[in-house]
Amino acid sequence: MTITTNLAGKxxxxxxxxxxxxxxxxxxxxxxxxxxxxxxxRDWFGAALAGSGGYLVYRGVTDLRRPYQGRVREAFxxxxxxxxxxxxxxxxxxxxxxxxxxxxxxxxxxNVTLRFGNEDGAEFSSRVELTDEKPEDFxxxxxxxxxxxxxxxxxFKQAPGDRGTEISxxxxxxxxxxxxxxxxxxxxxxxxxxxxxxGLRQIKQLMETGEIPTTEGQPVGARGISGTTKRVLYHERPxxxxxxxxxxxxx
Amino acid sequence: xxxxxWQGKNKVEVERVNDPVILNxxxxxxxxxxxAICGSDLHLYDGYIPTLEAGDVLGHEFMGEVVExxxxxxxxxxxxxxxxxxxxxxxxxxxxxxxxxxxCDNTNPNAWMMEKLYGYSGSGLFGYSHMMGGYAxxxxxFVRVPFIDVGAVQIPDGIDDEKVLFLSDIFPTGYxxxxxxxxxxxxxxxxxxxxxxxxxxxxxxxxxxAERVIAIDRLPERLKMARAGGAEVINYExxxxxxxxxxxxxxxxxxxxxxxAVGLEAHGTGVASxxxxxxxxxxxxxxxxxxxxxxxxxxxxxxxxSIPGVYGGVLDKIPFGAAFGKGLIFKMxxxxxxxxxxxxxxxxxxGDIDPSFVITHRFxxxxxxxxxxxxxxxxxxxxxxxxxxxxxxxxx
Numbered sequence: 001m002t003i004t005t006n007l008a009g010k011x012x013x014x015x016x017x018x019x020x021x022x023x024x025x026x027x028x029x030x031x032x033x034x035x036x037x038x039x040x041x042r043d044w045f046g047a048a049l050a051g052s053g054g055y056l057v058y059r060g061v062t063d064l065r066r067p068y069q070g071r072v073r074e075a076f077x078x079x080x081x082x083x084x085x086x087x088x089x090x091x092x093x094x095x096x097x098x099x100x101x102x103x104x105x106x107x108x109x110x111n112v113t114l115r116f117g118n119e120d121g122a123e124f125s126s127r128v129e130l131t132d133e134k135p136e137d138f139x140x141x142x143x144x145x146x147x148x149x150x151x152x153x154x155x156f157k158q159a160p161g162d163r164g165t166e167i168s169x170x171x172x173x174x175x176x177x178x179x180x181x182x183x184x185x186x187x188x189x190x191x192x193x194x195x196x197x198x199g200l201r202q203i204k205q206l207m208e209t210g211e212i213p214t215t216e217g218q219p220v221g222a223r224g225i226s227g228t229t230k231r232v233l234y235h236e237r238p239x240x241x242x243x244x245x246x247x248x249x250x251x
Numbered sequence: 252x253x254x255x256x257w258q259g260k261n262k263v264e265v266e267r268v269n270d271p272v273i274l275n276x277x278x279x280x281x282x283x284x285x286x287a288i289c290g291s292d293l294h295l296y297d298g299y300i301p302t303l304e305a306g307d308v309l310g311h312e313f314m315g316e317v318v319e320x321x322x323x324x325x326x327x328x329x330x331x332x333x334x335x336x337x338x339x340x341x342x343x344x345x346x347x348x349x350x351x352x353x354x355c356d357n358t359n360p361n362a363w364m365m366e367k368l369y370g371y372s373g374s375g376l377f378g379y380s381h382m383m384g385g386y387a388x389x390x391x392x393f394v395r396v397p398f399i400d401v402g403a404v405q406i407p408d409g410i411d412d413e414k415v416l417f418l419s420d421i422f423p424t425g426y427x428x429x430x431x432x433x434x435x436x437x438x439x440x441x442x443x444x445x446x447x448x449x450x451x452x453x454x455x456x457x458x459x460x461a462e463r464v465i466a467i468d469r470l471p472e473r474l475k476m477a478r479a480g481g482a483e484v485i486n487y488e489x490x491x492x493x494x495x496x497x498x499x500x501x502x503x504x505x506x507x508x509x510x511x512a513v514g515l516e517a518h519g520t521g522v523a524s525x526x527x528x529x530x531x532x533x534x535x536x537x538x539x540x541x542x543x544x545x546x547x548x549x550x551x552x553x554x555x556x557s558i559p560g561v562y563g564g565v566l567d568k569i570p571f572g573a574a575f576g577k578g579l580i581f582k583m584x585x586x587x588x589x590x591x592x593x594x595x596x597x598x599x600x601x602g603d604i605d606p607s608f609v610i611t612h613r614f615x616x617x618x619x620x621x622x623x624x625x626x627x628x629x630x631x632x633x634x635x636x637x638x639x640x641x642x643x644x645x646x647x
Contacts, residue, residue, distance in 0.1 A: 077345065079343065079344055079345045079348065163345050164345065189363075194363070197363070198363065201362065204356070204357070205341075205357045208341060208343045208344050208356070208357055209277070209341040209342075209343050209344075209357050209398070210276065210277065210323060211275040211276055211277055211323075212275075212360075213275065213339075213341075213357060213358050213359070213360045213375065213384075213397060214274055214275060214360050215274075215360055215384070215385045215386055215387070216274065217272065217274050218271055218274065218386070218387045218395055219252070219254060219268040219269045219270065219271050219308060219387050219391070220256075220268060220306045220307070220308065220387065221254065221256030221257075221258070221264070221266040221268055221305070221306035221307070221308065222256070222258070222266065222305065222306050223304065223305055223306040224258070224259075224305040224306065226304070226305065227304040227305040227306050230304060234302075234304075234361065234381050234385065236385075
């Protein structure tokens, strides 16, 4: 089955399915061997072999030079039927605003916004098109975006046994950030892989329990210096130590 | 409200913090009437559990009165008297549906931390480090209880708090540990550690039909309590070798099941114990698996090693050859609380057991820092401490 994830007239990503390093190495080595053997035969058949060898080398080289910077694969099992999961995920109104961070907004016209923090917080907008879709099976998308290009597939599969639905996301993205900003993003929980994993996890939690478990806003004692600095690591928002109004539980 | 906060290794303080509020629709708020210090709180106190931070409210054994419920709570009502299990479970994920409550998929908001360390994350726990969910604990005057409908055990009037308080952790933990021993008629069970969980395990083993229980510890008051529960006892400081002693007492067969109710801060005698101590002090190991080694070595062929004691990290010098050679069965893990609370409440109501036997000390919440010290240092024959969060300290 082929799933289309490229936008018409856009050459951001390779059109081929992702290949592993091993495949690339085999393609390069095999292509080179064929080309050399073909060239040594010095006949028409040899020329044909050399031609296909050359094509394999070309494929291998373009694999190596593919312009993506990262891939993410995450999967969860949700204890609901395939139809329920598909219907829930297909409409971001069901879950976009409930996510802990970032909030996921969709204007119904292909514009998607990820919002970090509160109303004034940082936001990242992207124009997204659904490129292919089959109900209860998969949804594929691609972005038409300058800063971070991304595209991918959400798939829905019945889990073995009586375990509900396996939902998976595979996406690739190309971002202008380098290794240092990537590491910093990972520390703050903002690396694409973390965002996708935690987003999916929260969708699972919402579907199974009706809420996203949290500790944000619970009582906490004096954090001290080390505890305060580690708040970034725990994704704990400041200011819960010192809410102004004291109230008695039960009032 | 007043709450007991961890402030670093060997340091806990009673602080004034905000009252908890409902954060999610399935939350409830409980006004705590009794709470206890658990042996596993001492691992926190001693600084052995990673991702615990200054300011975290401790405590996972508590009960009280429901004072507020979220919009989606239906079974539990305001005014209900409840005991809260220390593991938090959603009741709807695949694991909860299979009664593996402490493996709940959904209740740990910091699941990613535990996934990094353990591969997958268990359920959230009250007051037990950020890795285990970071939920504020119950050594406080109020507590917020997520998924209160799923966990809370309603307590009918007429039963004393102290008789049911331990349904929150140690009684079900001791019971599940005994159940994990696969007890059959005529079985002899050896239990290392006569702390509160060990005491409940001894009594649970008899409830489940064990013929004999052999309890191992070094503190006379704990051995005395074990004997009162019907166990034969070994003071490991007074015998040459626990394993030989067990072999002798079981006429060469070995115990049918061996239980490690001690966990990562085991004491012991001899070289192996000193080696574990040194490694833990040098911070190259979290755990001191002295008891686990003995339990594996002592267990009969084809027997069960049941481990309710807490371990945290990567253990070494575990006699795995012995475990393989004898075909041992290992059973362990956080207690699947929700499977046991109802059943054990019935045992208490029928009078089969009065769990308050284990209590030796009662304090107000303000005296909790002192209580931690006494309990940790096993001073004053202390076995189990219960705290009243509303009692004014007598000395104040």
